[in-house]
Amino acid sequence: MKEPLHHYVRPGIVHFMAYPVIKGEGPIIASLTELLADPFFEVIEISWIKDPAIRAEAKALIESSGVTAKYGAQPRLLTQGLDLNSLDATIRERAVHEMKAGLDEAAEMGIADFALLSGPYPGADHEAAAMDALTASLNEVCAYASHHGINVALEVFDRAIDKKCLVGPVDSAREIAERVKATHPSFGLMVDLSHIPLLGESPAEALQPIKDHVVHIHIGNAYMDETTDPAYGDMHPRFGYPGGANDVPELVAFLEELFAIGYLKADGSTREAVSFELKPVGSENPRTLIANGQRKLVEAWSQVSL
Numbered sequence: 001m002k003e004p005l006h007h008y009v010r011p012g013i014v015h016f017m018a019y020p021v022i023k024g025e026g027p028i029i030a031s032l033t034e035l036l037a038d039p040f041f042e043v044i045e046i047s048w049i050k051d052p053a054i055r056a057e058a059k060a061l062i063e064s065s066g067v068t069a070k071y072g073a074q075p076r077l078l079t080q081g082l083d084l085n086s087l088d089a090t091i092r093e094r095a096v097h098e099m100k101a102g103l104d105e106a107a108e109m110g111i112a113d114f115a116l117l118s119g120p121y122p123g124a125d126h127e128a129a130a131m132d133a134l135t136a137s138l139n140e141v142c143a144y145a146s147h148h149g150i151n152v153a154l155e156v157f158d159r160a161i162d163k164k165c166l167v168g169p170v171d172s173a174r175e176i177a178e179r180v181k182a183t184h185p186s187f188g189l190m191v192d193l194s195h196i197p198l199l200g201e202s203p204a205e206a207l208q209p210i211k212d213h214v215v216h217i218h219i220g221n222a223y224m225d226e227t228t229d230p231a232y233g234d235m236h237p238r239f240g241y242p243g244g245a246n247d248v249p250e251l252v253a254f255l256e257e258l259f260a261i262g263y264l265k266a267d268g269s270t271r272e273a274v275s276f277e278l279k280p281v282g283s284e285n286p287r288t289l290i291a292n293g294q295r296k297l298v299e300a301w302s303q304v305s306l
Helices: 028-036 052-065 074-078 089-108 124-148 170-181 195-199 203-210 248-260 286-303
Strands: 009-014 043-046 068-072 113-117 151-155 188-192 214-219 272-276
Touching: 009 068, 009 286, 028 043, 028 052, 028 286, 043 052, 043 272, 052 089, 068 089, 068 272, 074 089, 074 113, 089 113, 089 124, 113 214, 124 151, 124 170, 151 170, 151 214, 170 188, 170 203, 188 195, 188 203, 195 203, 203 248, 214 248, 248 286, 272 286
Parallel strands: 009 043, 009 272, 043 068, 068 113, 113 151, 151 188, 188 214, 214 272
Antiparallel strands: none
């Protein structure tokens, strides 16, 4: 590509994966300040911030930076073991209630995009019932979100290795998108390059069947070789991690597929977000990890052909 990456893409970063703030506590302001000062990023994805005073400070920081914020509710579900497709109505409603609380927080922060994930895959015998339960939950969440003017996206996760979610393989993603969009047309899907090898899919297999439903993209790596490795599963190690599934060649193929499905535009008429989801392994420093990702993306961009 002759034109710079930023002519086509709005690069972003998942704050709560790069820094230890996934429980709504920790070095939230210091890490946000660091990321928002990096001119490479135009999008930042935050999650819950339990302290209202810190939340207000974070909102002011984001507003002063000119960076677009999105809200990831995945930590609210995962860290509390909540399940939007539970067949137990009480458990399912608790998850829905938590998502409504997250939507209230996103609205307070002035954020217009909200992401979540499905609950665990219950097995083939209960899959159909779980899809019905998830549909009901998402319709309720989307209806509540509409009152705030917020769009909802479901992130596609693995089904067999780590998070073991209902959604899931691309057929399940397409089905849930079609169901929910019948009532809430602004609903969409988020696809993460990190999850594609965990699902045993190629970029084309993961994206083409749902090309009309993709509203957001993550890029990252995955490791599947040794279960004892600290990066095993859906841990988002750096690009180039020994034995990792994704590096520059996979980034190139994924970016090219994003153009093929129309998420990215060859004429640069619109620029969509593509966010890094990267997590330090062991004593790795978040800043060097992020810089590695930026270099890898720029290298991949130089090899993209349309």
